[in-house]
Amino acid sequence: MTRWKLARVILIWAALALAVGVPIALAAASEQLAWRGPIYILAGFAGIVALGLVLVQPLLIGGYLPGLSAYRGRRVHHWIGGALALAIVIHVAGLWITSPPDMIDALSYTSPTPFSPFGVTAMWAIFIVALLALLRRRLGLRPRTWRFVHMPLAIVIVAGSVVHCLLIEGTMETISKAALCALVLAATVKVMIDLQVWRKRRALRGESIARQ
Amino acid sequence: MTVVVLNRRNLLAAGGSVLATGILAAGVPGLLLPARADGLVPTESMSGGANNYRKGAAIVDRIGKGGFWMSGTVRRAGDGAPLAGQRIQIWAHTVEGQEHEPQSHGATLTDKDGKFRLEMPQIIPIFGQPHGHLAYDSGEFKTVFLRPVMRSAKETSLEAHFVLQPA
Numbered sequence: 001m002t003r004w005k006l007a008r009v010i011l012i013w014a015a016l017a018l019a020v021g022v023p024i025a026l027a028a029a030s031e032q033l034a035w036r037g038p039i040y041i042l043a044g045f046a047g048i049v050a051l052g053l054v055l056v057q058p059l060l061i062g063g064y065l066p067g068l069s070a071y072r073g074r075r076v077h078h079w080i081g082g083a084l085a086l087a088i089v090i091h092v093a094g095l096w097i098t099s100p101p102d103m104i105d106a107l108s109y110t111s112p113t114p115f116s117p118f119g120v121t122a123m124w125a126i127f128i129v130a131l132l133a134l135l136r137r138r139l140g141l142r143p144r145t146w147r148f149v150h151m152p153l154a155i156v157i158v159a160g161s162v163v164h165c166l167l168i169e170g171t172m173e174t175i176s177k178a179a180l181c182a183l184v185l186a187a188t189v190k191v192m193i194d195l196q197v198w199r200k201r202r203a204l205r206g207e208s209i210a211r212q
Numbered sequence: 213m214t215v216v217v218l219n220r221r222n223l224l225a226a227g228g229s230v231l232a233t234g235i236l237a238a239g240v241p242g243l244l245l246p247a248r249a250d251g252l253v254p255t256e257s258m259s260g261g262a263n264n265y266r267k268g269a270a271i272v273d274r275i276g277k278g279g280f281w282m283s284g285t286v287r288r289a290g291d292g293a294p295l296a297g298q299r300i301q302i303w304a305h306t307v308e309g310q311e312h313e314p315q316s317h318g319a320t321l322t323d324k325d326g327k328f329r330l331e332m333p334q335i336i337p338i339f340g341q342p343h344g345h346l347a348y349d350s351g352e353f354k355t356v357f358l359r360p361v362m363r364s365a366k367e368t369s370l371e372a373h374f375v376l377q378p379a
Contacts, residue, residue, distance in 0.1 A: 035307050035336050095339070099311060101263035102339045112260040112359055113341050168340035169365060 009066040016059065019183050020052035023176040030171035043094025044171055050087040053080050054161050055184045062191035078133065085130040088123050115167035122160030125153045151197050158188045251290035254354070254377035261357030264311035265347060269301045275318035275332035276308040281369040282344055283329040286322045289377040294326025300374070301347040302330055305338035311345070337365050346372045354379045
């Protein structure tokens with residue numbers, strides 16, 4: 001019984017390490033790196049790491065990672081959220097240094113590359129969530145209000161990141177990239193179903209209608 | 213035995229398409245036939261086309277060690293006449309340098325048929341897309357910046373076509 005439990009714990013963490021680690025390792029073996037400067041390489045990997053963190057977030061909040069209590073999971077979710085915002089800052093800053101006009105095009109939504117608006121939109125959603133999370137107590141946001149704000153933004157982050165990543169032709173290997181994206185989507189859908197975010201939102205709406 | 217195919221659905225479809233064609237052709241001829249109205253339409257600059265442009269790249273036989281072919285045509289707007297001796301500037305992120313670096317830039321002239329062809333190092337994906345940059349920026353005609361994208365990063369050639377209008 002306990003041995004099975006231990007095996008399960010090891011399996012889950014090993015699976016997560018593989019899901020994030022394999023795409024990073026394969027990207028590190030990409031021949032494209034030979035023709036890139038160190039800042040461009042750093043920017044690219046910051047983006048890949050960010051996608052890995054986007055996978056960790058729903059797993060933490062859903063309590064799917066064994067060994068972390070609900071409280072600990074939530075705390076780690078906050079820290080990973082901060083790390084995600086930092087990874088995006090490094091991603092954008094590194095790309096800006098590499099080619100300022102291309103980054104300006106992307107940020108101003110005038111880029112010829114179809115993946116840019118998805119990435120930039122996800123970036124703003126990440127920044128808004130991070131900022132609101134920092135100010136949550138000061139603003140006195142109730143848990144229900146917080147969820148009402150965070151859920152749509154989380155969907156924008158996940159969908160935007162996945163589309164952004166899939167459309168890019170870069171250092172990531174195609175199959176491991178698609179697998180990581182599929183896991184991000186699956187984890188997000190699962191946590192939203194398990195935590196019944198939609199039912200709660202509907203209840204909230206029903207309440208406000210009843211009050212009128 | 214032949215079956216009569218004239219039923220209501222066919223009639224509606226046929227009538228509808230005739231109507232639609234008529235309305236389109238009569239109401240918005242410019243939308244349907246821009247080429248016939250004004251002759252050959254000038255090429256618009258592409259978004260991001262001018263990124264990392266360095267004005268005045270030298271005319272070269274080859275950029276770097278070569279291995280990749282950039283080619284295309286230059287024609288005059290309206291009558292489509294080939295334009296000879298036009299300077300086309302080319303740059304890209306290649307195996308020999310990044311887009312902004314001087315060794316990644318070069319220029320060539322069109323021949324008497326308005327065609328150009330310049331060997332350059334292999335283009336590799338940059339900012340998520342394998343693409344090249346071309347510019348006509350010599351003053352006689354209106355400046356045009358192009359940014360063609362390769363269908364695959366494995367391709368070893370890329371084309372871009374200019375239709376220029378007087379400046």
